[in-house]
Amino acid sequence: MVPTMMLVADSSRDAHRREALCDLADAVARRGEAPVVSSFGTSDELESAVASVDGPLVVVPAFLAGSDRVSAELLAGLDLDQRFDACATPPLGAVPSIVGSLARRLGQAGWRPGDGVVLAADGAFDQDERQQLTSVARMLSRRVQSPVQVGYLDAWAPSVGDAVERLRRRGQRRVCVASWQLVDGAGHERLRELDATAVTAPLWPAGVVVDTLLSQHRAATARLAA
The missing domain is CATH 3.40.50.1400 (Rossmann fold)
Incomplete structure (x- = not known):
């Protein structure tokens, strides 16, 4: 079973940012490699989104390392220790x-x-x-x-x-x-x-962003299966 890919970031105070993140999530989903859901809000919304997913889950940050302190804090507060079938990947960095x-x-x-x-x-x-x-x-x-x-x-x-x-x-x-x-x-x-x-313009939209997020998901899927 292919783990669900959950894209995570905070956009609770920025409607324009939320629109861009949703566009990114749609592009990832269109690749058809895995079921894709997103949580682009508060910590409570993230916890609820995680609880709603049945089966294996990979949480993938939809932000870059050092690019979004609020989103980093959001992800750091997520506790997946009670789920043997779930893990989170680090945000994209020096790729x-x-x-x-x-x-x-x-x-x-x-x-x-x-x-x-x-x-x-x-x-x-x-x-x-x-x-x-x-x-x-x-x-x-x-x-x-x-x-x-x-x-x-x-x-x-x-x-x-x-x-x-x-x-x-x-x-x-x-x-x-x-x-x-x-x-x-x-x-x-x-x-x-x-x-x-x-x-410069933000990195998205660029196909390499979708490619790299999916690569994160594939690597985490392999770890869950090990």
Whole structure:
């Protein structure tokens, strides 16, 4: 029996973000690899959604490591210990295909060789997420052959705006922001307000996002079957 895939994120305060997440869930479901359900709300709604699924279950974060502190807290509060047939996967992080898609987004936004780059994240929920962000920045730097500075929207320093200005003080006239966001929403709107040369679009819609989420599900399915 193929485990149900439950995509999880918080969008309780952002209708535009919820719409984008639902679009992503529909795209995953259309692949036909597994039954797909979603929970894009509060912790109570997540617990209720999990309880409603009969049979094996794989919970897959519909957000990137370090991109969404609220969703990370939501997932961390989920207790699956009483279910032998259920597990959760970590959020997507330093995956080569995802970082490659982000590099392509930079080119589409107007990045040129030699431009400064800021990787814009929400703020790491834990040390593992922070390490993932460091790895993403290094991988992106190798792809664009330019140093990549990490900046944060919330909770951590430097802020994205400060990171942009820091690169400019170092002589970078053009500074582009690589948005470490899976879907559009209020966080991405804040990035558009920055005085940056260009800001990339969120990673979704891109087929690689669906591919990678399904890969997460397949790996977890194998662990459940072991």
